Amino acid sequence: MxxxxxxxxxxxxxxxxxxxxxxxxxxxxxxxxxxxxxxxxxxxxxxxxxxxxxxxxxxxxxxxxxxxxxxxxxxxxxxxxxxxxxxxxxxxxxxxxxxxxxxxxxxxxxxxxxxxxxxxxxxxxxxxxxxxxxxxxxxxxxxxxxxxxVVVEAVVAVVGLTAAGVVCAVVIRRQLRPLDRVAATAVEVSRSPLGHGEVTALTRVPDRDTDPGSEAGQVGAALNRMIDHVESSLAERQRGEEEMRRSEERMRRFLADASHELRTPLASIAGYAELMNRGTERIEASLAWRRVSAESARMTGLVEDLLLLARLDEGRPLQVAEVDLASLVAEAVWDARAAGEDHNWQLALFLDAPALVVGDEARLHQVVANLLANARMHTPVGTTVIASVEATDAHCVIRVRDDGPGIPPSLLPTVFERFTRADASRSRTTGKEGGSGLGLAIVDAITAAHDGHIHVESALGHTEFIIDLPRAGTTPTTDRSASPASVSV
CATH class of the missing domain: 3.30.450 (Beta-Lactamase)
Structure with a gap:
């Protein structure tokens, strides 16, 4: 210049x-x-x-x-x-x-x-x-x-150039101040420990230095966009690493729990087999054989549950057909009534449209059956359990609620994790052998495989599991009333 x-x-x-x-x-x-x-x-x-x-x-x-x-x-x-x-x-x-x-x-x-x-x-x-x-x-x-x-022109030129140089130096220095601040920001960001540790908020170029009307402002705005991208990338990497750590921890815990669950029935089977080998009396041998059969069935069920979760984790395709949730939930309630006559079982239908979904009928029945079994096992005698179905133009919702003691607040965040068991305050009997802790995990996995989601709300005297599934087709809403049809079974 x-x-x-x-x-x-x-x-x-x-x-x-x-x-x-x-x-x-x-x-x-x-x-x-x-x-x-x-x-x-x-x-x-x-x-x-x-x-x-x-x-x-x-x-x-x-x-x-x-x-x-x-x-x-x-x-x-x-x-x-x-x-x-x-x-x-x-x-x-x-x-x-x-x-x-x-x-x-x-x-x-x-x-x-x-x-x-x-x-x-x-x-x-x-x-x-x-x-x-x-x-x-x-x-x-x-x-x-x-x-x-010539002398005058030379003197004027020298004086003019000197004055212009001084003015230009002052103006350029003032114009370069934003660039100095941008450079300082870049240096500060470069000194951040980006390769390790927790991602913290990176320094940004001040708003006064990001005016798009000037070259320095354009550089500052571009640097801020780059810092935003770097920060989001680091946050995404950290989330991935954290998720990987949690996944590894879940896997280790899962293997430990699965090993423990399988070891218990295997130990029982080995013990009863040893008792039978000793040539015990016929009555004891018959009892031992029944216990061996029961523990084998328990271990078979646990293995089948683990295989089901593995298939769902792999994303294997399910059987696809149109399923009527109203009929499916009604059948599940009847089955629960036969298994637990000491509870008050109710069915409620809130249907603005047919409760039709596309999915695997057997797996969806397993979802409702697991929720009803969970309510039966962990609530005292006389508890009212209500299973309801709601249908709108876009969604079908299944609710299973009871008026039992509720789920402890400390257990709610992990209630759908594998091998999670309720404590004694949630059990209706003491000393009774509980389940494997896979029932709600299976419910969550099957719901996710049907593009739905599940959540739970619990307090003393009110526990409710809510399943939201996408409705099949786009059947228009009819003019009939949406008042509930409640049935006690």
Whole structure:
């Protein structure tokens, strides 16, 4: 930028000097020509009174100091030449000075000659119909003026460039302050421990330095966008690492729990088998055999539950068909009534449209059956359990609620995790062997496989599991009432 400014100023100064020099020389040439014409006219007026060497016209008024005049012979050689001195008199030129005027033709052409002792002159010679005469004016004043002009232009240029440089330095420094702050922000971000540790909020460029109307603001805004991207990427990486750690922890806990669950029935089977090998009495052998069968069935159920969860985790496709949730839930309630007659079982239907979903009927029945079994196992005798179905144009909702003691708050966040068991406050009997802790995990996995979701709300006297499934088709809502149809079974 500084070099460009110097070049511009230099070009302007040279242009000014050349223009002024051309103007001054042009003005001098006009004066020389006018003086030559006036001198020739003066000779013509003195015709008959003069000799071939007469330069008396130089004594006339109006002749400038330093004016040179000369006469030619018939061969064009200068025969006489004089100059007007400072006191108004004429002084004859020397032979050397006359020799400097040789070779000038009388065609009006302007010439520059250096006369020894007098300086540089601008001269011309006129002939034509008049008396040939040579006239010249000194150029020293013009050259001195041009020299002073050059000095003035140089001084002005230097002063101007200095002032412009100072102003530019101040302006540029002020304009670069936002870039300094942007650079400081970038340095601070580069010093953050991005490769390890918890992701913290990275420093941003201040809003005042992100104005899109300036180049510095555009750089600041671009840096902020880059920092946003880096921060989101780091947060995503950290979430992935945290999820991986949680997954590994769940896997270790799952393997430990599964090993424990399988070891218990295997130990029982081994013990009863040993008892049978000892040749015990027939009654004891029959009891041992029944216990072996029961523990084998328990272990088989646990293995089947684990295999089901594994298939669901792998995303294996389910049987797909149109399922009527109202009928499915009603059948599940009847089954629960047969298994637990000491509870009050109720069915409620809130149907604005047919409760139809697309999915695996057997797995959806397993979902409802697990929820009802969970309520039966963990609530006291006489508890009311209500299973309801709601259907709208877009969703079908299954609710299973009871008025039992509720789920402890500490257990709610992990209630759908595998091998999670309720404590004794949720069990309706003490000392009774509980389930494997996979029932609600299976419910959650099957619901997710049907693009639905499940959540639980629990307090003392009210526990409710809510399953939301997408409804099959887009059957329009009818005008019939949405009042519930409640059935006690």
């Amino acid at each position: 500084g070099a460009a400014l110097v070049a511009v100023c230099t070009a302007l100064a040279l242009t000014t000097i050349v223009a002024q020099r051309a103007y001054l020389l042009g003005n001098l040439d006009e004066r020389v020509t006018d003086s030559a014409e006036r001198s020739q006219g003066g000779l013509q007026r003195r015709e008959g009174e003069q000799s071939d060497t007469d330069l008396g016209f130089l004594a006339e008024r109006g002749q400038a100091v330093g004016t040179v005049a000369a006469r030619f012979d018939d061969d064009g050689h200068v025969i006489v030449a004089e100059v007007v001195t400072g006191d108004g008199h004429q002084q004859v030129l020397t032979a050397a000075q006359r020799a400097a005027l040789a070779g000038i033709t009388t065609d009006g052409t302007l010439h520059t000659r250096s006369l020894p002792g007098l300086g540089t002159y601008r001269v011309t010679a006129l002939g034509g119909d008049g008396v040939p005469v040579l006239t010249g004016l000194p150029m020293d004043d013009v050259q001195e003026l041009i020299g002073r002009l």
